[in-house]
Amino acid sequence: xxxxxxxxxxxxxxxxxxxxxxxxxxxxxxxxxxxxxxxxxxxxxxxxxxxxxxxxxxxxxxxxxxxxxxxxxxxxxxxxxxxxxxxxxxxxxxxxxxxxxxxxxxxxxxxxxxxxxxxxxxxxxxxxxxxxxxxx
Amino acid sequence: xxxxxxxxxxxxxxxxxxxxxxxxxxxxxxxxxxxxxxxxxxxxxxxxxxxxxxxxxxxxxxxxxxxxxxxxxxxxxxxxxxxxxxxxxxxxxxxxxxxxxxxxxxxxxxxxxxxxxxxxxxxxxxx
Numbered sequence: 001x002x003x004x005x006x007x008x009x010x011x012x013x014x015x016x017x018x019x020x021x022x023x024x025x026x027x028x029x030x031x032x033x034x035x036x037x038x039x040x041x042x043x044x045x046x047x048x049x050x051x052x053x054x055x056x057x058x059x060x061x062x063x064x065x066x067x068x069x070x071x072x073x074x075x076x077x078x079x080x081x082x083x084x085x086x087x088x089x090x091x092x093x094x095x096x097x098x099x100x101x102x103x104x105x106x107x108x109x110x111x112x113x114x115x116x117x118x119x120x121x122x123x124x125x126x127x128x129x130x131x132x133x134x135x136x
Numbered sequence: 137x138x139x140x141x142x143x144x145x146x147x148x149x150x151x152x153x154x155x156x157x158x159x160x161x162x163x164x165x166x167x168x169x170x171x172x173x174x175x176x177x178x179x180x181x182x183x184x185x186x187x188x189x190x191x192x193x194x195x196x197x198x199x200x201x202x203x204x205x206x207x208x209x210x211x212x213x214x215x216x217x218x219x220x221x222x223x224x225x226x227x228x229x230x231x232x233x234x235x236x237x238x239x240x241x242x243x244x245x246x247x248x249x250x251x252x253x254x255x256x257x258x259x260x261x262x263x
Contacts, residue, residue: 128175
């Protein structure tokens with residue numbers, strides 16, 4: 001198993017070297033998503049719940065959103081959109097109004113709800129390092 | 137509303153007890169002590185809490201630290217209550233590593249807050 005993992009790791013590193021920088025970031029994000037799913041599975045120690053599975057559905061919608069981002073930006077720049085099955089099903093300037101409408105219509109179904117900005121993926125900054133141990 | 141700092145941390149840190157609910161459900165869970173963290177763009181909630189609530193997913197995002205470390209997270213929507221104040225439709229990031237709940241600026245910027253450091257207590261002036 002360790003040998004197989006090493007072979008695959010080598011193959012992936014070869015592939016990554018041939019990719020443009022933007023694609024390399026996508027590979028890393030996907031690997032992090034897989035690691036996230038593994039963490040979730042080990043945490044529950046049982047089959048994934050419906051809620052856990054929604055993460056995979058939202059991730060799929062996010063990929064559809066990112067692949068259509070240029071077109072969506074032209075049409076919905078600055079607005080909030082709701083996406084299901086790779087299709088925009090609703091949009092609004094007000095995020096709470098859109099979210100309430102979507103929840104009424106789709107209940108607990110996973111729906112990607114996002115603002116359409118220049119960058120397809122939102123970056124959240126956390127600038128709060130904490131002291132965990134004195135370093136002598 | 138006034139709440140003492142958490143003095144189990146060094147230096148002591150301002151915290152506020154918060155209650156969380158699935159949006160528009162009024163089904164409040166808490167209190168959870170939340171660290172007042174104006175360095176965080178967004179409120180961050182342990183994944184176990186969000187899972188227990190079944191907080192609806194919004195989208196995927198990237199958390200970045202001061203030193204550009206990246207972490208892929210999912211954003212969820214919750215209603216958040218502090219004292220009598222209800223903040224509806226707050227975006228929160230799920231955290232599968234830490235057990236700390238961080239009250240970030242997307243919530244803090246909606247509060248009239250005073251940190252009274254000499255007395256180690258936090259006041260919400262409209263709460």
